[in-house]
Every structure is written in C-alpha cells, then in structure tokens.
Amino acid sequence: MSWVVFKRHRKGLATLTPLGAHLGARLALWRLATQGLSALLVMFGVVSVTFIALRVVPGDPARLIAGGGSGIDVSEVVLQQIREQYGLNRPLLQQYLSMLYDFGRGQFGYSYIMRDDIGSILQRYLGPTLLLAVTALACAWLLALAFVLWSARGGRLASALGAVVETLSASLPHFWLGALLIMLFSVQLRWLPAVSEPGSVPGLVMPVLTLALPCAGYLAQILRGSLANALQAPFALSARARGESEWGVLLRHALRHAIAPAISASASFFGALISGAVVVESVFSRPGLGRVLMLGVDGRDIQLVAAVVTVAALLYVIANLAADNLVRWVDPGAAHEH
Amino acid sequence: MSDLLPSPLLAARNLRIGFDVAGAYREVLHGVDFTLQPGRCLALVGESGSGKSVIAKSLVGLLGDAARVSADQLEFQGHNLLALSQAHWRSVRGERVGFVLQDALVSLDPLRTVGEEVGDAFRLHRRAMPAAERRQQVLETLARVGIPDPEQRIDLRSPQLSGGLRQRALIASAIALEPALLIADEPTTALDASVQAQILALLLALKQRGTAILLISHDLAAVAKVADHIAVMHQGKIVEYAPSAQLRSAPVSPYTRQLLAAIPHPQRKGQRLSPGPALALPAHALAAIARPAAEALRGPRLEVRNVSKTFHRHPAQPRRAVDNVSFQVPAGATLGIVGESGSGKSTLANIVLGLLTPDAGQVDLDGHAWVARQQREAQRRPLRPRMGVVFQDPLSSFDPRWSVAQVLEDALLFGARKRGPTVTAQAHSLLDAVGLPRSALHSHPRYLSGGQRQRIAIARALAHSPSLVVCDEAVSALDVSIQAQILDLLLLIQRELHVSYLFISHDLDVVHHMSQQVVVMKDGAIVEHGEADQVLFHPSHDYTRQLLAASRANGVSP
CATH class of the missing domain: 1.10.3720.10 (MetI-like)
Known part of the structure; x- marks a missing residue:
C-alpha cells in the first residue's frame, strides 16, 4: 500500500523543482518511518498492558493452569512443576522481557485448554x-x-x-x-x-x-x-x-x-x-x-x-x-x- | 462595437428574481434592465445582498429549485433564457458562458489537478476529442491566461499553486472553450493588491480579444479599470447606470457618491468615510469604558524589540516568518502594518497577542514585560485586559453557541468583576459605544450581518478599556461601505478613549487612512518604516513602490 502512495506523492512534487522532488521523497520516507515506529510503539504497549493484566489477575497463575483453582486440591509438587514449565518462578521483569521477546518473534506459548501450540x-x-x-x-x-x-x-x-x-x-x-x-x-x-x-x-x-x-x-x-x-x-x-x-x-x-x-x-x-x-x-x-x-x-x-x-x-x-x-x-x- | 448595434449579446428587461422560502415568496431583484455587447464589460457594483450575484447565477441557470425568474426579456445570443430546459442550460454553461467565482482555493476542486478541472470543459462539450489533444488544449488555455510553464503546473492541484496562479487557473477553466460571455463574481476580492492587478489585466486582455465580461464586485475602484459601463446596485435595483469614467467623475445618484466616498483615499485622510449624523460616543458609555486617568502612562503602549520566529513545519525547509522586527506604538496612536499574504504580518500579530512565543526578542506592553521566550502565560494573565483584538472573521472568533450577551459577559467577567446587573449595564454601554441597539444583546452572532458582527468584536475588545487593540485584517472581509463605517467607528473610539491600535492589513490605502506610522513587511522583515504620508507619497523602498503601483493599477489614484 504505502509504496503506491510514496510514488504518487513523489510524482506530485517532482514536477516542481529538483529540490521539490528531493523534499517530497524525504517527506514520504520520514512519514513511513514515523508510521512504522508508532505502530511498533502501539504493539509494545499492547503486549505490556496484556502482561500487566495477566499478572494482576487475582490468584496463582500456576493454580489456574493446574485446573480451576477452587475446589480441586492440587499438590504443591505439581504447582512447582507448572511454575517451572511456564517460567512463573522467575522474577517479573525477566518474565516480562521474555514475553516481549517471544511475542515479538511470534512465539505465543501453549494453550492448555486447546492442548495445542497457540x-x-x-x-x-x-x-x-x-x-x-x-x-x-x-x-x-x-x-x-x-x-x-x-x-x-x-x-x-x-x-x-x-x-x-x-x-x-x-x-x-x-x-x-x-x-x-x-x-x-x-x-x-x-x-x-x-x-x-x-x-x-x-x-x-x-x-x-x-x-x-x-x-x-x-x-x-x-x-x-x-x-x-x-x-x-x-x-x-x-x-x-x-x-x-x-x-x-x-x-x-x-x-x-x-x-x-x-x-x-x-x-x-x-x-x-x-x-x-x-x-x-x-x-x-x-x-x-x-x-x-x-x-x-x-x-x-x-x-x-x-x-x-x-x-x-x-x-x-x-x-x-x-x-x-x-x-x-x-x-x-x-x-x-x- | 458601438452600443447602437441592433441585437446585443445579452439583454435583460425588467428582470425580477425571487425565492420561495418556507412557503412564502420573497423577491430580491425588483426589475433591472441592462444590455451587454460583444467585447464589452459591464460591472455590477453593490453591497452584499444588493442582488448582483443573483443576476450572475440566473444567467447560467444555477439559482436552484426555490428560485423564480421572470422578465419582459432575458435573451442571450438571441435565445430566450427563460425557456431553456436543463439539457439546454448544460450546453450553454461552459460552452457559451464562462463563470468565475471568488476564491479559487475553494472554487477549484482541491482534490483534482488543474488539468482535470480545465479539461472538464473539453470533456463535457467536445466528447469526441481524444485525451492527448484535450491535454494539448488545456496547456494552450493555461498559457492563454498567463500561467508560466503550463507543462510544469498542469498536474498540480489548486492548493499547490500560489493565489494568483490559482485564480488564473480558475479563469482558464471558464474560458477554455472561448465562451462569448464571461461572468466573473468578485474575481479579485480575496487577492493581494499586486495579484488583483494581474487578474484585472488578464480580464482586460480577454475583453480586448472579444469576450464580453459581466464583472461583479463590491468595490467600485477595482472594476473601473476594466468596465465600460457600471451599474450600481442597491437593494435589488440598479440605482445608477453609466459609462465607467462618467460614473466615477460625475456620479448622479447619492448612493453612488456614498460608495465612492467610502473608499479610503490618500487625499482624504482624516475625513469621514461613511455618511450619517456626526459620530460621538454617548457620555455614559465613555464613562463606563474609559481607562481611569491615574493609569495613564508615559512611554509607548507597545514596544516590540528584535522579535524573530522561525517555523520548522517541514524538517528540510525551515521558514523564517518574522525576522528581527522592532517598532513602538505610542499612546493613543496607530501603527499600521502592511504586507502581502505570507509577509509574516499574522505571525507577528500572534506574537504581539502573546499567542505565539518568539524565538528571540521581547514585547513590552505599557512598560511591563509581556512576551519573551521565557515569559509564561501565568505571568501575562494579569496584563491580558490591557490588550484587545479584532480578527478578520469575527464569526469564527465567537463561540458558535453563544449569544451576543454571553460573548460580552464572558469578556467583561474576566478578572474580579462579578456577574449581575452591573455586568448587563456594562454590556449595554459597550453596545452603545459601537453603535448597536441594546436589543442586539439577545441575538446570535450567526444571524447578524458582517458589519454588525465586527461591531460586536470591537465591543468585546473594548470590554476592559484596553490600552492597545490589535486589528488583524479587521475590515478585509467587509464591503467597502461597511468597511467605511467600521473604520470611522475605530477612529472615533481612538479619539475618545485614547486607545492605541496595531492595525494590520494588506490594503495600503486603508492602513494609510488609519495610521500615523506605517511599517511595510516583506518575507518576515520590515523593509520600510516611517510616517504614513511619507511611506505613501515618498516611498523609499522598491517593494513599497511595487505595492503602491499595484494598488494604483486597481483604480485608486492619489
């Protein structure tokens, strides 16, 4: 999409002067760069907010994964295993950074409900x-x-x-x-x-x-x-x-x-x-x-x-x-x- | 080409036009007669609402469904215009009659290129013409209206063109098929004097090539150069119809004399522009608005020292809008700033108003620090009542939902004063001072005329007995006769209240009429600064001489 726009934009100004053409190309590049950057920033914000939401939810995430949390009694050994498996025992900052890294390259983890890779x-x-x-x-x-x-x-x-x-x-x-x-x-x-x-x-x-x-x-x-x-x-x-x-x-x-x-x-x-x-x-x-x-x-x-x-x-x-x-x-x- | 030719190009006898508004019929044009020969120019001159634009639209059949047109005769090239079908009208428009509107920025489609807009005439009326030939024809038309390097500009859109080229392109779109009649409705009104002169010269050249022109304007001086005959219109009637030179040198109708007297003229500085009884501020209004004598200060009201401002809208092309500008406005006097659009006048006005922070320099108001790079609005706030402002378009500077009472009370309530009967009394005094009836308090600015709105804006500016009022193109959107009233009012207020004005305009004669000192700006810098008469009669800078020459070319003679 954007390359079409870029070409049109340049054509419009190129008819003015060589300086105009140069300026037009620079403006188009500048715009594309800012657009891309702001899109990245939005995505960064989304992942960060999602992470906070995940960790702010009351209850032990490991217990949730193990099965509902209430009623069923899950042994501490199983919970420890889950924490190990999902990295829940690491410091929050580390968890956050690794989530950013994983989501950034399209690794979303494992869904225990659908029993499949997300x-x-x-x-x-x-x-x-x-x-x-x-x-x-x-x-x-x-x-x-x-x-x-x-x-x-x-x-x-x-x-x-x-x-x-x-x-x-x-x-x-x-x-x-x-x-x-x-x-x-x-x-x-x-x-x-x-x-x-x-x-x-x-x-x-x-x-x-x-x-x-x-x-x-x-x-x-x-x-x-x-x-x-x-x-x-x-x-x-x-x-x-x-x-x-x-x-x-x-x-x-x-x-x-x-x-x-x-x-x-x-x-x-x-x-x-x-x-x-x-x-x-x-x-x-x-x-x-x-x-x-x-x-x-x-x-x-x-x-x-x-x-x-x-x-x-x-x-x-x-x-x-x-x-x-x-x-x-x-x-x-x-x-x-x- | 004598007026005795048996069949004129255009002839109207007892032309009446009215509109059905909400079930009731209201006539706005009450029977006018005129004729136009090929290669001649007739100018219709009058205030807005006089019926001149209605005539123009009736000649292209674009008055709309609510309009009713009747006449004993309305003929163009021997055809009865009253009996044309819509399909016939479409073959007349663009082909035989060209129509040019006021502001090319909005009268040319900003999303389409000049080539598409001008090419429309060929596309619509020469359907068989191949696209390549159409483009060639468009290029020739653009060259004909004096657009340099048409190949460079045919693919640009109107916002990318300068005001003058844009207006030329609009004219090109109307004359592409060399119509026998060109109707130009206020073709120069929004333009700087030098561009205005160019457009009038273009119209003159078209006329000399045989095109008949119906020129519509509120400005008698502007049309005189091109028009052979002038019809002065007032309230839907032609009050005087005479050859151009005769009408200007020996006007018969009192209304024509009034219109001529309304134009600020270098030789008539200090004289009233508008007719009517002697002007005076009512004593109680004077008492309510006048600044207590104890506050009178020595020294200039406004002092601008070495102010500069650069804009960085495009990262690669910073623009220096105001360049090291200094001047003073003494108490009770007016400093005029004149320059064309883009000269930095409005940026300077915004800096003086404390709405824009300069990169360098300082502005003092009544001897207090007012604007500087480090100055904050909180420090400025206590001084705000000392400065008023009147903008070009008062309507957009009022809150659209507010009544006149709310506008004035909002201004009056700034600071310590309390709402109550005193505020209403003060609002009444303000209305008295600007010559509006007190009943105007309950109306809405939207339903007032342009002149009345500008009076409200002046009343608001006076609310706190300011020491300085900034007038930024305050009369530029007004008809000459209304402009005359507003200028007279501003001068009266200055005489009685000793308020200082910073008067900004693109019109040299208006600035000269109003000011003791005049500053000429070009590209953000002051190129000339001196006594008003000195600048107007003995300009020292080439640019001032150019401005003067352009203004003179438009009809006013010193």
Missing part, C-alpha cells in the same frame, strides 16, 4: 475470521455507497428517510440480527445453512450480512454528511457552471471528498468487526478467532487470551496504517490541512 491455533483460525471481517467491510462499503448515491439525488425527503434507515441499521445488535437472519433464511425459507462451515460460500452470506449491515449504517451516515457538504461547496458550483451534470458533480467531485473521512472511520469499524466476529462466530457456529477467544475466556486460559488480543491489536494497527495511506492517496497534498 501459534498453530492462530494459523488455523485467523484466516476464517479475516475472511469474514474483510468481506463484511467490503460489503458494508458497497451497501453504503449504493444507498447514499441512490438517496443523494432524491431531494430532502429521500435524504431524511435515508438518515432514518441508516440510524436504524447502525443500531442493530449483531446477536439479534444474526438470529433474525437464521429464522428467515434457514428456518422459514431454507435458502441458507444456519451453520457456517469454513470454505462454504453460502455459509458465509449470513455472517457477512450480520456484520455488514450495522457497519453500512455508520458508513452511510458519514458518507451522506460529507457528500452534502461537498455538493454545497463552491467548486461544485464551478463544475455545474462548466456544464457538468448533477451525476457528474456527484461522482467526479463530491464522492471523492466524501470518501476520505469514511476511509478513516473504516479503520475503527474494522476493529468493531473483529470484536463483532466473536458474537457472529458463536451465533453461526463458525470456527474462527472469536470462538477461540470465547474458549480461552471460558477456560481462563490467560496465555491464549493474551495471544488473541495481541493479534487483534496487530490487525487493528495494520488497518489503521492502510486507512491512513489510502486517505493520502485519495486526498494527496493534504488539501484541507492548511
């Missing part, structure tokens, strides 16, 4: 969740764009109605929407399977819709607001005065201005989609990171929860980076900053 669990379940979230986001964009463009030309009544529909759809809870879709499409119409098998396209439809509809509502709200502003702007009047049609003003001018803020917001939506996946994967019995997280929380497998949280944070950081650079591509020169 790295290979993530490898298996990350794909289906990513597929779900990315498809849902794409679907939300399509729905929102189509809806806003359709209602933008319809005058005051259409946009008032549109705003109501958007607010309604944005406030739909995932668990309710999912159950409703199952009732409609699986139980009544028998068109789609209620259980979403990995790799099945029909099985993906309802989970994606469940995630995409509320997100599309939010997106459409943002798009409609900035679209209305852009349609009122003097440059839109100028375009009309050149003989541009209303559709031309909408598609060629206003839409581009409307898209930038919606892209910025999409990064936050992506985070919401990942957390929405926890609910949706349960409703549709779909394997994925969300279910893994549920299992981990249920079984108090703190190591597993920490790993999933870290990966989710990483996805979120990547989504933000992508959105940042996409906005710069749509709106180079940062036209509105000065």
Whole structure:
C-alpha cells in the first residue's frame, strides 16, 4: 500500500523543482518511518498492558493452569512443576522481557485448554475470521455507497428517510440480527445453512450480512454528511457552471471528498468487526478467532487470551496504517490541512 | 462595437428574481434592465445582498429549485433564457458562458489537478476529442491566461499553486472553450493588491480579444479599470447606470457618491468615510469604558524589540516568518502594518497577542514585560485586559453557541468583576459605544450581518478599556461601505478613549487612512518604516513602490 502512495506523492512534487522532488521523497520516507515506529510503539504497549493484566489477575497463575483453582486440591509438587514449565518462578521483569521477546518473534506459548501450540491455533483460525471481517467491510462499503448515491439525488425527503434507515441499521445488535437472519433464511425459507462451515460460500452470506449491515449504517451516515457538504461547496458550483451534470458533480467531485473521512472511520469499524466476529462466530457456529477467544475466556486460559488480543491489536494497527495511506492517496497534498 | 448595434449579446428587461422560502415568496431583484455587447464589460457594483450575484447565477441557470425568474426579456445570443430546459442550460454553461467565482482555493476542486478541472470543459462539450489533444488544449488555455510553464503546473492541484496562479487557473477553466460571455463574481476580492492587478489585466486582455465580461464586485475602484459601463446596485435595483469614467467623475445618484466616498483615499485622510449624523460616543458609555486617568502612562503602549520566529513545519525547509522586527506604538496612536499574504504580518500579530512565543526578542506592553521566550502565560494573565483584538472573521472568533450577551459577559467577567446587573449595564454601554441597539444583546452572532458582527468584536475588545487593540485584517472581509463605517467607528473610539491600535492589513490605502506610522513587511522583515504620508507619497523602498503601483493599477489614484 504505502509504496503506491510514496510514488504518487513523489510524482506530485517532482514536477516542481529538483529540490521539490528531493523534499517530497524525504517527506514520504520520514512519514513511513514515523508510521512504522508508532505502530511498533502501539504493539509494545499492547503486549505490556496484556502482561500487566495477566499478572494482576487475582490468584496463582500456576493454580489456574493446574485446573480451576477452587475446589480441586492440587499438590504443591505439581504447582512447582507448572511454575517451572511456564517460567512463573522467575522474577517479573525477566518474565516480562521474555514475553516481549517471544511475542515479538511470534512465539505465543501453549494453550492448555486447546492442548495445542497457540501459534498453530492462530494459523488455523485467523484466516476464517479475516475472511469474514474483510468481506463484511467490503460489503458494508458497497451497501453504503449504493444507498447514499441512490438517496443523494432524491431531494430532502429521500435524504431524511435515508438518515432514518441508516440510524436504524447502525443500531442493530449483531446477536439479534444474526438470529433474525437464521429464522428467515434457514428456518422459514431454507435458502441458507444456519451453520457456517469454513470454505462454504453460502455459509458465509449470513455472517457477512450480520456484520455488514450495522457497519453500512455508520458508513452511510458519514458518507451522506460529507457528500452534502461537498455538493454545497463552491467548486461544485464551478463544475455545474462548466456544464457538468448533477451525476457528474456527484461522482467526479463530491464522492471523492466524501470518501476520505469514511476511509478513516473504516479503520475503527474494522476493529468493531473483529470484536463483532466473536458474537457472529458463536451465533453461526463458525470456527474462527472469536470462538477461540470465547474458549480461552471460558477456560481462563490467560496465555491464549493474551495471544488473541495481541493479534487483534496487530490487525487493528495494520488497518489503521492502510486507512491512513489510502486517505493520502485519495486526498494527496493534504488539501484541507492548511 | 458601438452600443447602437441592433441585437446585443445579452439583454435583460425588467428582470425580477425571487425565492420561495418556507412557503412564502420573497423577491430580491425588483426589475433591472441592462444590455451587454460583444467585447464589452459591464460591472455590477453593490453591497452584499444588493442582488448582483443573483443576476450572475440566473444567467447560467444555477439559482436552484426555490428560485423564480421572470422578465419582459432575458435573451442571450438571441435565445430566450427563460425557456431553456436543463439539457439546454448544460450546453450553454461552459460552452457559451464562462463563470468565475471568488476564491479559487475553494472554487477549484482541491482534490483534482488543474488539468482535470480545465479539461472538464473539453470533456463535457467536445466528447469526441481524444485525451492527448484535450491535454494539448488545456496547456494552450493555461498559457492563454498567463500561467508560466503550463507543462510544469498542469498536474498540480489548486492548493499547490500560489493565489494568483490559482485564480488564473480558475479563469482558464471558464474560458477554455472561448465562451462569448464571461461572468466573473468578485474575481479579485480575496487577492493581494499586486495579484488583483494581474487578474484585472488578464480580464482586460480577454475583453480586448472579444469576450464580453459581466464583472461583479463590491468595490467600485477595482472594476473601473476594466468596465465600460457600471451599474450600481442597491437593494435589488440598479440605482445608477453609466459609462465607467462618467460614473466615477460625475456620479448622479447619492448612493453612488456614498460608495465612492467610502473608499479610503490618500487625499482624504482624516475625513469621514461613511455618511450619517456626526459620530460621538454617548457620555455614559465613555464613562463606563474609559481607562481611569491615574493609569495613564508615559512611554509607548507597545514596544516590540528584535522579535524573530522561525517555523520548522517541514524538517528540510525551515521558514523564517518574522525576522528581527522592532517598532513602538505610542499612546493613543496607530501603527499600521502592511504586507502581502505570507509577509509574516499574522505571525507577528500572534506574537504581539502573546499567542505565539518568539524565538528571540521581547514585547513590552505599557512598560511591563509581556512576551519573551521565557515569559509564561501565568505571568501575562494579569496584563491580558490591557490588550484587545479584532480578527478578520469575527464569526469564527465567537463561540458558535453563544449569544451576543454571553460573548460580552464572558469578556467583561474576566478578572474580579462579578456577574449581575452591573455586568448587563456594562454590556449595554459597550453596545452603545459601537453603535448597536441594546436589543442586539439577545441575538446570535450567526444571524447578524458582517458589519454588525465586527461591531460586536470591537465591543468585546473594548470590554476592559484596553490600552492597545490589535486589528488583524479587521475590515478585509467587509464591503467597502461597511468597511467605511467600521473604520470611522475605530477612529472615533481612538479619539475618545485614547486607545492605541496595531492595525494590520494588506490594503495600503486603508492602513494609510488609519495610521500615523506605517511599517511595510516583506518575507518576515520590515523593509520600510516611517510616517504614513511619507511611506505613501515618498516611498523609499522598491517593494513599497511595487505595492503602491499595484494598488494604483486597481483604480485608486492619489
């Protein structure tokens, strides 16, 4: 993503002067460096907070691993073995540093609930969740764009109605929407399977819709607001005065201005989609990171929860980076900053 | 090209325009007549709200759905504009009528390149034209409006261009297909004097090549150079319609005379600009606002010593915005600062206001240390009431949710004073002093006119009987007649209250009218500093002479 932006940016300034080209390249490099550095800092913060959460949880972690803590009496010998195995007998600082080091190179440890290496669990379940979230986001964009463009030309009544529909759809809870879709499409119409098998396209439809509809509502709200502003702007009047049609003003001018803020917001939506996946994967019995997280929380497998949280944070950081650079591509020169 | 030609390019007879607002019809243009011949220029001049922009939009059919246009005759090239369908309108716009709006920074799409914006005309009206030829045509159009090295600039977006080039690009987008009529709505209003002169010269050149121009402006002096005829508009009517030279030398209508008198003129310094009864501050207002005599100080109110400020926004290109600037503002006097945009005036204003810390140098207020590198806001705070400020856009300097009463009370309550009847009485005195009715207290700045808002801003600046008021482009966004009223008011307040002004503007004549001393800034440094008359009539620096020449080219003659 960023190299495309880099090239565009350089092209824009290169036409000025050789100094401009040099400056443009330096600015782009500088920006990439700061972006990468701040992403690293965020990840460092996430791992540190996770570590503190792990150790601040009341109770002996070794006892938790051994089996629940309460009721069952675990011998001190077994606990000592567990401490040995998980490095819990080392000083906190050392534990913290080794967690940083391990997470940094993708070693997340062992999940006693799933009796598997966490790295290979993530490898298996990350794909289906990513597929779900990315498809849902794409679907939300399509729905929102189509809806806003359709209602933008319809005058005051259409946009008032549109705003109501958007607010309604944005406030739909995932668990309710999912159950409703199952009732409609699986139980009544028998068109789609209620259980979403990995790799099945029909099985993906309802989970994606469940995630995409509320997100599309939010997106459409943002798009409609900035679209209305852009349609009122003097440059839109100028375009009309050149003989541009209303559709031309909408598609060629206003839409581009409307898209930038919606892209910025999409990064936050992506985070919401990942957390929405926890609910949706349960409703549709779909394997994925969300279910893994549920299992981990249920079984108090703190190591597993920490790993999933870290990966989710990483996805979120990547989504933000992508959105940042996409906005710069749509709106180079940062036209509105000065 | 005589006006006796049988069929003019554009003819309007009894043109009336109104809008349906919330079910009620309101007419804003009450029957105007005008004609325009090819290769001629007609200027519509008047205050905002006089109906001139409505006429412009009616000629391209862009008034919107709520508008109703009627006329005994409204013809362009022999076609009845009242009977055009939307599809016909689109073939007129851009092809036969070009339309240029005020501010190119927002009137050109900031996300699209100049090439795309100017190329639109060819794309929309010459659909068969291949892209390569379109680009060639765009390059030629850019060259035609005097943009140097078009190949270097065709792929830039408007924010990357300077103000002058940007406005030229906007004009290029309107004249790409060589329309018979160019409508220019306040094409020079937001520009520095020298850029304004360039744009007017460009319009003149277009006219000489045969394009008819309908020029719209609030500034009589600015249009006089280009226009053959001037129609002065007031409240939806044409009050005077005459050849340009005649209208300026022998105006008939009292309103035209008033407009001409409103323009600050080097020979009329010290005279009233606005008409009306003799101005005086009401005695009780004077008593409420005047600084107690005991506080009167010797020495300058403001002393700026060797102030510098460098910005490091781009790591590779530090910019020296203010470079070793020193001056003094004596008690009860005005120091004017003049310079073009980017000269560092506003950075200097922010330093003087204590909003920006300089890298070096010091500013003293009433003999107290006010701004320096080590000075903290907490040390400045007790002195804050001594300094007021009036910005260019008062609306954005008021809290958008506050009423006038809240704005004034907030200013009055700074420090030890307590809320209560006295505060309301003081707010009333402030409104009396700036010539607003006391009922304005309950209105909202958003619903006031530009001139009224600026009066509120002045009232707020006076709340604590300041020794100095900084006016940063305080009249630059106002129509000339409103500007005249505000300038008269500021001078009256200075006479009665002995307040000092630091008066910052890009307009040399306004600065001269207001100031005893004038400072000319260029690239952050002072290039000339002297008595106002000395700087205006006998400038010693080339840059001052350039500024003067540009200002004179725009119509004002000394």
